[in-house]
Amino acid sequence: NAGVTQTPKFRILKIGQSMTLQCAQDMNHNYMYWYRQDPGMGLKLIYYSVGAGITDKGEVPNGYNVSRSTTEDFPLRLELAAPSQTSVYFCASSYDPLWTGKSTEAFFGQGTRLTVV
């Protein structure tokens, strides 16, 4: 059981370039999330999805886009990369919405470390 898989693990981008961070889960979870973590800080929610075809903004969505065409995949697109987007990006999924007690846990990927220079 792979859980949540993120690719790539590391990437260096030049200012203005674009890229897509891939996220896939094999647990048939409806709920998926993208977080970023700046050095020494907690995680901030970028975007989330409650099912295929349904996405919504989180706390820090500017500069990012997402799509959810299948239950399994939730890619995060960076357009016109900026140094402020240097961070570690985590994708997560859960069976139930995280705000209820029904869900025992969210599963996180190993992260993508992105540097924009």
Next chain:
Amino acid sequence: DAKTTQPNSMESNEEEPVHLPCNHSTISGTDYIHWYRQLPSQGPEYVIHGLTSNVNNRMASLAIAEDRKSSTLILHRATLRDAAVYYCILRDSGGSNYKLTFGKGTLLTVNP
């Protein structure tokens, strides 16, 4: 938004119990208390969660105060592998319901 307060860091010795505190004085009656931890260079992983009663699982115990304004994560016998940042998290009820807001957490150091 429900907020949590945790010490920035704590230290423990291997095979000793560890009590990690969390204050959440503005918690609402329906908010679950979640604990996650993040090992170095890894994504967060679930530890435990609870509402009112104390909870136990294979990883830890969660003791919740009677007034629910504070809770304590208990690691019964710390190992070196337990060195991590521990996050006490409540639902962020501001705006979207679909998230848990992670603060800075408590950095736990375990000495051999």
